[in-house]
Amino acid sequence: MSEITPKEILQALSHVDDPDLHKDIVTLGMVKDIEIDGKKVAFTVELTTPACPMKEMIERACNNAVKHFIKDVEEIKITMSSRVTTQRDKATVLPNVKNIIAVASGKGGVGKSTVAANLAYGLSHMGAKVGILDADIYGPSIPIMMGVKGQQIRTSPEGKMIPAEKDGIQIMSIGFMVAENQPVVWRGPMLSSAFKQLANDAQWGELDYLIIDLPPGTGDIHLTVAQQIPLTGVVMVTTPQDMAIADCRRAMSMFRTQGVSAPILGIVENMSWFVPADAPDKKYFIFGKGGADTLSKEFDVPIIGHIPIFENLRSSADAGVNPFGEHNPATEHLKQITEALAQQVSILNNVPQAV
Ligand SMILES: Nc1ncnc2c1ncn2[C@@H]1O[C@H](COP(=O)(O)OP(=O)(O)OP(=O)(O)O)[C@@H](O)[C@H]1O
Ligand SMILES: [Mg+2]
The missing domain is CATH 3.30.300.130 (Fe-S cluster assembly (FSCA))
Structure with a gap:
């Protein structure tokens, strides 16, 4: 033998x-x-x-x-x-970060921060090294959703800001730098310098994925992000509502415009439907149906997943609770979305880079 x-x-x-x-x-x-x-x-x-x-x-x-x-x-x-793959081997900005993924939308309030926070929770839960950067200078919600609101940021002996941490996830937000109830009234240049500080003057460790939560729309901060940090890609969030779809279309076109361009990894359709807990055989399409499919076909990008309306998702976000650590009906959807995003990043990283 x-x-x-x-x-x-x-x-x-x-x-x-x-x-x-x-x-x-x-x-x-x-x-x-x-x-x-x-x-x-x-x-x-x-x-x-x-x-x-x-x-x-x-x-x-x-x-x-x-x-x-x-x-x-x-x-x-x-x-x-x-071993998480990367195309950022030679990056000069944030060289310790393998993949930088921005979460964007056209319309406000569609669930960007919820998706960003839960992608961070999901990727970390599955074993990746993750950071999250709140670039929503006007309405920072990441400290609340990650349960680190009110934390004081410490500075390293080299003068770098040390990100806050929750369940091993590194967190930076303008919310750490401004007092609550204090309105942030900044114009373009100040906005960009605040963002640069958050990104560059923070002591990020080695990260597999850095998630950036963007403000809604197509403004100064988007230009700054795109110009300062070459992104691995962008995840678009929209509800199925016509108005949200129209705004999302505009934002997607922006990411296909020279100077702000970034690969669109896919679309998350949020608040897709609602199933009442006391009537599980009923399914209501409160914001309409099929909107993300239209965009997916139009821009030839995949649907990363759908998230129904869950009261628990809202309450865990408000309480800064990691839904991956508890029994939460939303977790199955969040897990699927996390995996589908990671899959798209791996596919993108496998395509040889243009020289
Ligand atoms: N699938 C969902 N089910 C229930 N509540 C949700 C869902 N998605 C988001 N929410 C809630 O809707 C509100 C808006 O969500 P979120 O803050 O994530 O939106 P956003 O797009 O980041 O908003 P903004 O444009 O203001 O930054 C939050 O209170 C959040 O908890
Ligand atoms: Mg937000």
């Missing part, structure tokens, strides 16, 4: 494709640390994100491929790990 070799294992695993990246996992360099002990084999599969929605499917396919191609094998141990 011949011994099992690493080459045989690689050959077997070369039949397993990453469905998003359209290549086999051996060619993609995802197979690591092969160990063989008689008829027992062990190896690691390194995914491009800990939030990979294909994780279980890939693990099953590896198991089946090894069993199918290596008849002698008696035991297979697969470790699923991840």
Whole structure:
């Protein structure tokens, strides 16, 4: 009887494709640390994100491929790990951050901050290193949603601001710098310098994902963000309402305009429907139906997901509670959205960069 070799294992695993990246996992360099002990084999599969929605499917396919191609094998141990990919290797601004994702909308109040906060909670819950930057200088809601309102920002000996922290997520907001009830009346240049300070003068650690919560619309801060920080991509948030869709269309066109351009990773449709807790067979489309689909087709970008109206989502946001740590009916939707976003980032990072 011949011994099992690493080459045989690689050959077997070369039949397993990453469905998003359209290549086999051996060619993609995802197979690591092969160990063989008689008829027992062990190896690691390194995914491009800990939030990979294909994780279980890939693990099953590896198991089946090894069993199918290596008849002698008696035991297979697969470790699923991840190393988040990036196209920011040579970035000069925020070089420790692998991916920078802005959350934007046209209309106000559609749920940008809710989506931004929950993407941060979700990615961190799944094992990524995450930061969130509140760029809504006029109405900072991230400190409330992340449960760190009123925290005093400390400064490092080098004079850098140390981000606040919640559940391992690093948080920066203009809300930390201005007193509550004090209106922020700043014009363009001050706005941009406040944002630059938040982004550049903060001591961000190594991050897999930095989420930026933008204010609504298409204003000065959007120009500043786009010009100061090359973004990995933008997530658009809209409700299905015609008015919100029209504003979202304008904002999406802005991100396709030279000087402000950034890849649009996809659309989150928020407040898509409402199912009353005491009448679970009823489903109300309060803000209309199908709006995000229209935009998705028009701009040829995917729908990242839908979030229904949940009272618990509002209350957990108001209380600054992490919905991933508790039983919350919204969590399943938030998990799906987190995974779909991480998937889009991995797909984008796999496309060779234009030189
Ligand atoms: N799916 C949802 N179910 C229930 N409440 C929601 C949902 N999404 C958002 N909300 C609530 O709606 C309000 C507006 O949401 P949020 O602050 O996230 O919007 P925004 O787009 O960031 O607003 P702004 O334009 O003012 O920055 C908040 O009170 C939030 O808790
Ligand atoms: Mg907001």
